[in-house]
Amino acid sequence: MQTRLDEILFMETKIKNGREGTIMALIKCPECGKEISDKAENCIHCGYPIASLGKEKYATDQYTVILESPGVNKVKIIKIVREITGIDLKAAKEAVESVPYIITDxxxxxxxxxxxxxxxxxxxxxxxxxxxxxxxxxxxxxxNQIRCPRCGSTQITTGQRGFSFWTGFIGANKTVNRCAKCGHSWQPR
Structure with missing residues (x-):
């Protein structure tokens, strides 16, 4: 019986936040869903900015998702817009090309x-x-992730241009990005 009481007291002191009477509450991160402290500025698992949301986040329970830029893979984005909203192909294409677009409300x-x-x-x-x-x-x-300008893949390797039979070592020390998916090469900006 004494060991169970010791465990409970240990848990209470473990949860206390250093000041007498204040107890830390655990909330779920809106991004990854894992439990974190309500006093944390960022989620320790995914880095989601909890503190910057302010109290306005909890004032509403309805949210809107807005597409700001389709990126490189417009065809896949059109497919996802059609899947979520249920609109036809022409309307989805116009929606993706005329951003910002409200996807769900x-x-x-x-x-x-x-x-x-x-x-x-x-x-x-x-x-x-x-x-x-x-x-x-x-x-x-x-x-902030590097993507291939041709296919949109994130499987990018960076290396030197290399030796060419026609040009020899001219330009061999220039840095080049290569896509592992489609093989496209380009110089970083």
């Missing part, structure tokens, strides 16, 4: 995050905003 945060993750996988830039106040951005995609 007045959905839960979990549904909005699921839609955003579908678009993130294909390289599109998508934002989640509050349905009540469009100025409050909940999440946005930061596109």
């Amino acid at each position: 007045k959905v839960s945060l979990e549904d909005a995050t699921a839609v955003k993750n579908k678009f993130d996988g294909e390289g599109a830039i998508v934002s989640i905003v509050s349905s009540d106040n469009k100025n409050i951005k909940i999440a946005t995609t930061e596109s």
Whole structure:
């Protein structure tokens, strides 16, 4: 009986946040769904900015997903827009070409995050905003990953240009990006 009481006291002191009487609450990260402290500035698992959301995040329970840029794979993005919205091919093509476009409106945060993750996988830039106040951005995609300009793949290797039979060593020390999927080579900017 004494060991069970010791375990409970140990758990209470483990959860306390250093000050007498304040207890840390665990909340779920809106991005990855794992439990984190409510006092954390960023999610320790995925880096999602919890503190920058402010209290406005919890004021609404309906969100809007906005397509800001389709990226390189427009055909795949059109397919995803058709799948989510149920519109025909011509309307989906016009929607993707005339960004920003509201994909879904007045959905839960979990549904909005699921839609955003579908678009993130294909390289599109998508934002989640509050349905009540469009100025409050909940999440946005930061596109800082190198992609192939031809096929949109992220399997990029960087190396030297190499020796050529015709030009010899001229330009052999220049850096070149190569796509592992389609074989396209280009110079980084």
